[in-house]
């Protein structure tokens with residue numbers, strides 16, 4: 001069905017079944033007729049929903065404030081808080097048999113297409129194609145997003161700052177490897193905000209190409225972190241093949257094109273992008289391994305009802321500074337969800353703290369806690385309030 005064709009009124013049938021049905025309608029034909037009828041309704045409703053999204057876009061264009069229009073600011077089409085609410089509502093009202101998360105993914109794709117219709121969004125991500133950051137980007141924005149792979153985390157910050165991409169996706173922490181320092185440091189030299197987060201379970205596959213001679217494998221490519229995540233499985237199953245660390249899982253998958261004796265370890269997106277076959281799935285030693293990614297952008301996000309706020313605090317270099325900073329959070333009933341320390345370059349032995357807490361900056365207790373911290377420290381910057389990961 002082409003993108004343009006809407007409101008289908010006819011259905012097509014397999015000629016063999018049409019013949020069978022001519023004599024006596026089989027139960028399969030009857031069921032398929034019901035599916036066809038529902039498909040027409042679903043199809044029309046999706047287009048009706050898309051038309052409403054177009055109306056929303058018109059409203060957003062009309063209501064850009066005069067001040068914004070003068071400074072050539074575009075209306076903000078992407079609304080993370082609304083998307084989080086829509087997806088949460090889908091999961092809450094779902095009664096099955098389709099699982100909550102799978103149903104939410106279907107709606108994720110519908111919204112992705114609706115947003116694309118309002119205004120195509122370019123999303124920069126830490127590439128190349130086929131990495132877990134690529135998978136996180138598609139999970140968060142859906143497949144209609146115009147994705148743009150970049151070589152480094154710094155490039156992602158830069159392109160979003162420059163406006164080449166509207167938003168960026170960067171990894172921030174892995175449940176077994178810890179934080180991604182480059183990403184945290186990126187915020188120290190940027191004014192970009194955190195506007196969302198995505199969590200992605202990391203499942204590794206043993207991938208081969210059509211032409212791979214599986215019985216004569218001599219080499220396996222992957223990113224060094226993925227090789228480490230599958231070390232035990234490789235020791236047991238392929239103790240004698242050479243393990244070659246490359247710059248990314250996407251690059252590992254890409255290399256199979258010209259080699260018949262090599263395999264790659266990478267995720268599902270790489271398998272699809274490079275047309276590879278999964279010889280073994282879920283070969284990671286720790287099946288609960290998860291990576292968290294941040295969405296970066298320019299605009300502040302309205303409350304969704306279930307939000308997180310991230311701040312970065314530059315403390316005075318004195319004993320007990322951290323304990324002092326954390327006190328206002330508990331005094332105002334704000335729960336801290338994570339804290340990371342990074343050197344405050346270029347100052348030797350000075351540190352900054354990245355603190356995540358429950359709640360939105362519009363919540364009175366979150367504002368009160370942050371305002372109470374402010375006089376105790378050299379600087380506090382609010383990196384953003386954003387919806388907690390839904391999917």
Ligand SMILES: O=C(O)C(=O)C[C@]1(C(=O)O)C=C[C@@H](O)C=C1
Pocket residue numbers: 053056057077078079080082083086110111112114115118
């Ligand atoms: O509600 C909006 O603001 C919309 O633009 C509609 C819609 C949707 O399809 O539901 C599309 C894009 C936004 O990111 C959020 C939601």
